[in-house]
Amino acid sequence: MSRVGNKPIILPKGVEVKREGNLFTVKGPKGTLTREFSDVIKINVLENEVTFERPNDEPKVRALHGTTRANLHNMVVGVSEGFSKKLELIGVGYRVQASGKGLTLALGYSHPVEIAPVEGIHFVVEGNTKITVEGIDRQLVGQIATNIRAKRPPEPYKGKGVKYVDEIIKRKEGKKG
Numbered sequence: 001m002s003r004v005g006n007k008p009i010i011l012p013k014g015v016e017v018k019r020e021g022n023l024f025t026v027k028g029p030k031g032t033l034t035r036e037f038s039d040v041i042k043i044n045v046l047e048n049e050v051t052f053e054r055p056n057d058e059p060k061v062r063a064l065h066g067t068t069r070a071n072l073h074n075m076v077v078g079v080s081e082g083f084s085k086k087l088e089l090i091g092v093g094y095r096v097q098a099s100g101k102g103l104t105l106a107l108g109y110s111h112p113v114e115i116a117p118v119e120g121i122h123f124v125v126e127g128n129t130k131i132t133v134e135g136i137d138r139q140l141v142g143q144i145a146t147n148i149r150a151k152r153p154p155e156p157y158k159g160k161g162v163k164y165v166d167e168i169i170k171r172k173e174g175k176k177g
Helices: 059-080 138-150
Strands: 016-020 023-028 031-036 042-045 049-053 083-090 095-099 102-106 113-115 121-126 130-135 161-164
Touching (some): 049 059, 059 138, 083 138, 102 121, 121 138, 138 161
Antiparallel strands (some): 016 023, 023 031, 083 161
8 A cells, every 4th residue: 555645635725737638737926847647547627636557557557646745845845945955165265156046156166166047946045155046846946956966075084075965964974193
């Protein structure tokens, strides 16, 4: 039994789900998301809730059951509340500036690192060392935050680099003389 797939999604006020074959459109106060789902899982859209049924208990179908429910739930939460990831820069001279709708990062390289604006993503710069990536698509918000972190991942000796705010960096002991 899938515990995730069996839970219905209760739709908040102002959010509506439309179905056209396997294409689902979720519309809410923050925007609209569209996604195509597999026809293996039966999705029932009622007035204020969405339920999911699977035809059999094969492992692939069971996995798809929970995944389908989680993806549609993320769409509903995204258009009603939105998602955000917070990053911080740690290191001497590491800073960030908003440049238009994109970002300019100084990460200790010989040149500044430019992050191009992405449609559906909004960057918020707090001070000059904190970045918040906001948007309605959970996968896109996570991917953009990961791309920014990959420009200078935190190193284990001094902890310098770009890290998530809630990330814990395991420190290593340096060489002993």
